[in-house]
Amino acid sequence: MSPKRSDNTSVLGTLFRCEIKRLMRDARVLLISVFAPLVIVPGYILVMQWIGNSEEQRLEDTVYEYALSGDEAEWGLEIVSAALALEANDPDTSQAVVRFERQQVTNTDSLLQAGEIHLVIEALSPEAYERSRAEEIAADTLDPEEDEVAPEIEEGSDGGTAPELQLPIIRLRFRGNSDFSRRAHDRLDARIREVRSELRDSVYLAGGFPVGREEFASVETENTASAEKEGGALLGMALTPFLLLLMLSGGSIMAVDAITGEKERGTLETLLTSAASRSEIVAAKQMGIIAVGVVVVVINVLNLLAYLVLGLLELPENLAVALSLLDLVLILILFLPLTVLISSTLLLISGYAKSYKEYQIYFLPLFLVFLVPSLAGILPGLDLRSAIALVPIAGVGVAVREIMVGEYDWLFLAIAFASTAGASWWASRLTQRTLLTERLISSSDLDEADLLGGPALFPRHVLRWFVGMWVVFFLTAIWVGGELTLQGQIILNLGVIFLGGSLLMVRRYGLDPRKVFALRPVHPAVLLAVLVGIPAAYLTGIGLSTLVDAYLFPVPQSVLEAFGEVLLDDEIPLWQLVFFICVMPGILEELAFRGVLLHGLRKTWSPVIVCLVTGGIFGLFHVDLFRLIPTAYLGVIFAAVVLLTGSIFPVMLWHFGNNAIALVPQRMGWVTEETVFPEWVFAIAFVALLIVFWIIWKVSTPYPDLKKTRPREFS
Amino acid sequence: MAIANVKVEGLQKSFWDESRGEVRAVDGIDFDCQPGEVFGLLGANGAGKTTTLRMLATILKPTGGSASLNGYDVLADPEAVRRSLGFYSASTALYPRLTGRETLEFFARINGYPANQVNQRVEELIDRFGIREYAGARVGKLSSGMRQKISIARTIVHDPPILIFDEPTVGLDVMAALEMQNVIHELRDEGKVIIFSTHIMSEAEKLCDRIGIIHQGRILALGTLEEHRQATGKHYLEDVFVHEVMQAEDQSAKAMASPGEPRTSL
Incomplete structure (x- = not known):
């Protein structure tokens, strides 16, 4: 008789303990990957500090010869x-203080080149200077490192060059490849300029200049940021990439063995023929990666702290950090999805790699993919209240920096968290799926969906395509967006990216255009309902935007004005605006989002989730954060209509009508940005919208092949 | 009539291969096995034995047909199938950094053996296979013979009613192979359903109650050794095997020569 199954927690615990136990018994890995860095990293910093200090000491101790x-x-x-x-x-x-000593020598150039002296100071009359320059030009040996100081002439003044005024010149010659020669030059150069400045001031005073030099030379600076804020900003920039690197390297110790190692040893088949489910195996391995990664982070941080406490390492002077408990909790919460994302991705490449060697090949680009966005916090002028909050990892990097300087933009902190959490959820799903694929065991590189190919593979790839399209969309908006006219932008986005991407997918996966674009006839009542739905949804949308503006985050007036300017731009004829803003989006955005995207996702989730996801993605493609919620709202409505009617035509009409109702009245001056609708208008519009959906539902001809029940899973 | 603990009907598996295109590794095979029976799949390398057994173990997903073990469908309830199953093959290795005892405990637990009986079961198997002396040593430090014993104990640690042995004697010396055969006999006597694949004729003759000769993903002939002898007029299993394969090759060649002629099921 087959005994009964233990509970999931017990199996998960057993798998997890086994993972950790096996790692703990791998002495070489522990020594090389965990304990060696404890000595090597601080040791490296220590040696660098020692070298730096020694060098500085030598520079200070040296008597510079000129x-x-x-x-x-x-x-x-x-x-x-x-x-x-x-x-x-x-x-x-x-x-x-730098000490100098003059050497009475004649062959100055050769001694300078030989390193016998650190600096040559040439004091030249204008004639001698001219001769010297002419000789140098003739010999083509002009040294760009030379400095020329004409004491009586203001830099950048219109007074001409020193020779033109027949003034003497001081020229400093040094060797840029020698730290000592450079130090001698830098310090003496600065001092000579001070002397020159004083001389100039004395000339002014002697000439009867009415203002005392101490007044016009006085410069004062004041830093209004506290030392804690400055320290917080500094550490905040470095914290995310630092912890991410530790987590990646620590997690990798476990990840490389998690699936790749099991494959190489042949134990994966043993494990997969046990009663443990794939999800339990993945969860246990992921827990193992997280545990080891976190432990590596903690012991490295503690190790560095220990070095600091013992005085072996020194922090920069005046570095002060003041973190409250709330700050620490917030930072931990932000790092949580990052940790899951790292562990999922490491496990994913462990699943894909057939050998340790292949894992290493995947690891390097992965390392860069994580590192680059984590450096977002270092970029100057990048605020969390921007599209960066939507970029996984990067959003967290900037959010951590802002927390550490005591700035809390709660909404965008939540968005930064959600974007990384979303990415980690997606990575977890991909990882889970990796263990379902047969390529782990069989020699074939492909599993059933791959074998069936084409349409069967499309649902699995559709999100990747849209991520790719979003990246292209985002980058083109940054690089060429400002260069293009409104028409050019719309043609690029809708005609090239949306339509081009959609057609590429149709071709690549051999999809039936009628099915993928939902080109099906509809009940006439639906079209009539849509005509009512257009103003109803539009006004409801305005009501929603008003709520968002009031309670979530206010839309800056500049954004509204910028949008209004486009609509009111008299240089673009109305018919062109209607074509580019109403007709093209009505057709092309619908083909891409309610056509291809919705078709690809229809079996992945329940219809409600499909509506929300397609709506959310539609919102994300409108890059501007302040348009995300209104466009996502419309996207959800449009997706729901397509799922209820099985056709794209009603939403093409709806989308066209929605944009027209937003454009034409404003362009014609019937309404303005300042027009305020009474609240009862929104209430009526909302009721009307519900009635419209009720009508559509009554005559619905649902989208075919929707996911209804959970499919059988080969767990 | 005995309950069929393993029932396979029209099982298929196709792979995609870059150079060959779609390859039918298993092409619609049927068989069933009873408790207390050793069913042998006899075939050359690449005949489809391992793919078939991996589908039964739910590692690979069939592309056609059906299979159930202990009443559980491999597609509908793969976890229940695996709980009813012990799978042993030359490629089911052990964790080298666990000891023999830890290995058995680990697999007993993740296969759902009652937690309070795990230790007792493990000690029982340690005694049964005579591995007490080195049960505390890490598997990676043991000889292949010792590892083989632990591996067999690992296969049956959760006391499954069905056991699959996929070419279990590959790479073993004579004594170790004999020991494996003895274990299989014992397990059969305990009433287990045993599916056994091999390409070694003498092993199949000695161990199997019924033998299915598999070639190019199809079972060419299925029956007891005596039934095979009567059907082919050959005494030795090796001759029986060659006879069946040659006949299948001939038919295949004829079918290729006259493509209009429909293929017949053997």
């Missing part, structure tokens, strides 16, 4: 002496 040459050497000596006096008596104690 030589003075040129036909105005006497005058040059005066300037240099004044500059060195400034250096020796500098009241600023934050930097060490």
Whole structure:
């Protein structure tokens, strides 16, 4: 008799413990991947610090040797002496005084090149300077590192060059490939400029300039950010990529063995013929990756803290961070989906790879794919309140930075969390599916859907295509969006990306255009209902936008004005606006979203979820965050109509009508952005919309092949 | 009439191969097995034995036909099928960093054996297979003979009513192969349903109560050894096998020569 099944938790626990136990017994992996970095990483930082400090000490201890040459050497000596006096008596104690010593030599250039001296100071009369330049040009040995200082001439002034005014020149010659020579140059150059400035001021004063030099030379700066905020901003930028790198490297220790290792050892078949379900196996392995990744992160962070506490490592001066418990909790919550995303993706490549070697090949690009968006927090001027919140990982990176400087934009923190959580959910599903594929065991690279190919494979790939289309859409909006006219943008987006992508999918998967675009006749009552539905949905949408504006996030006036400007642009004739804003979206956006996308997803989820997902994706394609909710709302309505009628024609009419009702009255001046509708209008519109849906439902001819019951799963 | 614990009807499996296109690894096979019976699938390498058994073990998904084990359909209830099943093949390896005892405990638990009886069951198997001496050593450090014993114990640790042995003696020395055969005899005597695949004629002669000769994804002939002898007039199983395969090849060649002629089921 077959014994009864234990509960899921027990099996999951057994699988998880086994994963951890096997890892813990792999001494080499633990030593190389976990314990060695504990010494190597801080050791590396320590060595770098030591080298840096030693170098700095040597630079400070060195007495810099210079030589003075040129036909105005006497005058040059005066300037240099004044500059060195400034250096020796500098009241600023934050930097060490650099000591200089003059060498009385003649062959200055050869000694400089040989490293015998650090600096050559040439003091030249205008004639000598001209001769020198002419010789250099002739010899084509112009050194770009040369600095020329004309003490009496303002930089960037219209007074011409020093030779034109017949003034002497000081030229510093140094070797840029030597830290010592460069240090000597930098410091003396700065001091000479100070001397020059003082000389100039004295000339002004002597000439009867009415304002005292201390007044016009006075510059004061003040940093209004607290040290905690500055420290928070600094750490906030680095925290996400740092933890992500640790998590990736730590999780990878477990992930590489999770499926790839099982395949290579031959234990995967043993495991898959046990009664443990695929989902339990995936969950246990994912838990293992998360556990090991988190442990690696924690011990590395603790390790670094220990080094800091012991004084072996030094933080930058004045680095202060003040994190509240709320901040820590928020950061942890934001990192949670990131952790799941990393573990799912690592497990995914472990499933795809046939060998350790192949895993390594996949790991490098994956590493970059994670690292690049995690650096979003470093980008200057990038606020969380932007489309970046929608980008998985990047949104979290920016959100963490904002939390660490004490800024809490709750809505966009939630969006950043949701975008990464959504990506992690998707990655988890993909991973789950990987273990269902037969390529894990059989020599065939393809499973049943692959074998059937074409239409059977399409539902699995449709979201990938739309992600790809979104990326192209997003990048073209950034790169060429501003260069194009309204018409050009619409042709590019709708004609090239949406229609082109749709047709490519139809061709690639051998789909029947009539089915995929839902080109089916409809009951005449539906079309009549749509005519009522157009104003009803439009007004309901305005009501919804008003609610969003009032309670979720206010739409900036600039956005409304920018949108209005397009509609009111007199340079575009009305017929063109109607064509580009009403007709083209009505046809092409419907073919892409309610056609191809909805067709691809119809069997994946229940009809309600399909409506929400297609609506949400439709909203995301309108990049501007402030249009996301209204367009997603319309997308949901349109998807519902297509699912109820099985046809795309009603929504083409609806979409056209919706855009026309938004465009024409405003263009004709019948309404303006300031027009305010009374609240009862929204209520009536909403009731009318419900009635419209009731009519459509009564004469519905549902979309064929929808998912009704959970399909049999080969778990 | 005994209840059929394994029932296979028109089972098919097609793969896609880059160079060959669609390949029918299993092309509509039927058989059933009774408790206390060793059913042998005899075929050359690539005949479709392993693919068939993997479909029964729910690792691969059939592209046609049906199969049920212990009353559970492989598509509808794969987990119940696997709970009723012990699967052993040359490619079902063990975790090298677990000890023998840990291996048995692990597989007993994930196969749903009652938690409070796991230890007792494991000790029982350790005694039965004489592996107490090295049950605490890591599997990776054991000899192949020792690992084989643990592997068999792993296969039956949850006491499944159906056992599948896919070419279990591949790579074993004579003594280890004999031991495997003895275990299979014992399990049959305990009333288990045993499906056994091999390409070694002597093994099939010695172990199997009924033998299905499989070739190019089809069962050419199915019956007891005696029935095969009577049907072919050959005494040795090797001759029987060659006779059946040659006959199938001839028919296939004729079908190729006259493509209008419908294919007949053997």
